[in-house]
Amino acid sequence: MPDVPGVIAYGGDWNPEQWPEETWEQDVALMREAGVNRVSVGIFSWSLLEPVEGVFDFDWFDRVMDLLAANGIRANLATPTAAPPPWFGDAYPEALPVDADGRRLHHGSRQGFCPSSPIYREKALRIAEQVALRYREHPALELWHVHNEYGCHNSRCYCDTSAAAFRAWLRGHYATLDALNEAWGTAFWSQRYSDWAQILPPRATPSFTNPGQQLDYRRFSSDALVELYTAERDLLKKITPDVPATTNLMAGAHWDMDNWAFAAELDVVSTDHYLVGARAEPHIDLAFAADYARSLNGGRPWLLMEHSTSAVNWQPRNLAKTPGELRRNSLSHLARGADGIMFFQWRQSRAGAEKWHSAMLPHAGTRTKIWREVVALGAELAGLGDVAGSTVKADVALLLDHSSVWAQDHPAQPTTDLDPVEEAKRWHAALWRAGITCDVAHPEGDLTGYRLVVVPALYLVSDAGAANLEEFARGGGVVVVGPYSGIVDEHDRVRLGGYPGAWRDLLGVSVEEFFPLDGPIRLASGRSGSVWSEVAHTTTAKVLDTYATGEPAWTRNEFGEGAAHYLTTRLDDDALAEVIATACAEAGAEPPATSAPGVEVVRRAHPGGRSFLFAINHTTGDATVTTPGGGTATVPAGDVLIIAD
Known part of the structure; x- marks a missing residue:
């Protein structure tokens, strides 16, 4: 984190342009009362900073930045490129999405x-350059907040400009039409291309689009967004080489961008997370998103750029948070590696x-539950500064790849009921309930140091990813693979010879046919x-459970110094918990403490120094937590206990 050592960043998006200037002093005074030390500013201010094309007005924003500096509040200074002004669409309609x-x-x-x-891109870089030149030496500047939530609403555009860019991207990846035709399997349905100009984005067609074309368009579209970020970042680095840059991802919630590719370009990973009220246990979904964000930053501390103090505005039923939930949510992110806790937004909007x-x-001001909890x-x-810079050690990794999610998103699948994202979250939830901290890892990523790797639903895997998991098991690791994994290569072509083609040897199983269930x-x-x-047959694996007909449902195969479990069905939550517990015991993966169901336990530690055990009670009853050393502590209902040692 690009912060002062020993300080947890705390604050939110401040949008003073939405309010009369006489409220600004009041805002900053209340920020100090609340302990705010960081705000994000300028995110949606393009139309005010450049009200007419080529005409810039920074006087009002100078006063905003000076006010922050005078009060000791640092700024995540945004480039306002996520929301072009009305003049942009009016002057350049060809640049609008299709x-x-x-x-x-x-x-x-x-x-x-x-x-x-x-x-x-030209206009975005121009306004970004103007902002950077204006504030490059400003004392409030702490971090560049580039754009905002890339691809949240325009992740894929299908216009002619995008089509031309897609063809250029394909030429760079395949070099020849023969290679592209082979990768996409265009002999099917008479789709073989004889000229690059014939290739279009996967626009609306009479029937299913080509799976390889759809997959590559998702990859191309993600790369286009990454290129927009790096173009702005590189410009900012030339002007302010010592100021770190980030953009707020939506890890765990938004699947249209390859977060692994994006994270590789960030000085620090930042992300947004909002509870989904329709989930029975949204705090477990929060834990998945936080673990994913930490993993995207290579295990280093990360920044929670946005979450909500209470209700959001975009769900069918926007549920308010109950008393204490704001604190539990915030400290759960902190426990899982965040060194900054920020909200959207500082002052609740009156319009828009x-x-x-x-x-x-909130609208109701300071005599409210929200305000009291914020303060x-x-x-x-402010009293937890010693936590900053510490890290979370996980014994378990869950493999996740956006390309696999995108490929399985094609509608021509054996069933629509096997959702890879929901399966990943469900397996993570089983680990959460067992108290086991879990990283998220790319299939081709470094698996050194993990004891157990779980693969809930990795339909697509490259040769390198397949070999990586085999090498992990061969070296002594334990693996658990879920159904419909390892089925296709990186082009969404079936791996022939029996499923799961990528890992038949690893699992000691060969599958001849899928039987989706209703x-x-x-x-x-x-x-x-x-x-x-x-319908599976074991080759070298041992059968641990079967269907009534005798075919294997759960197998275990010794592989090198390790072992690999395989499930041929989607087990219910209780049965999945049994399998996970068995694998954890075999691998030696243990929780940092034991507690009653519904109590979240995570440990952060400084290398060779202090550690902090977070125990977060999501239940309505008091609970006892027992540490590996035999110590016990009581966590009151709905409360959080942090034990430092």
């Missing part, structure tokens, strides 16, 4: 631009599409599965 049905989308919300548009989104300072959290974080299935042990089953 959907797969050919409809051009218009100005009136945000992210109204085609990511491949050269005129958008997000006026019902909660904020640190209390600020005081608590109801539950009972195993010989009494365990239950659903959604999926397979």
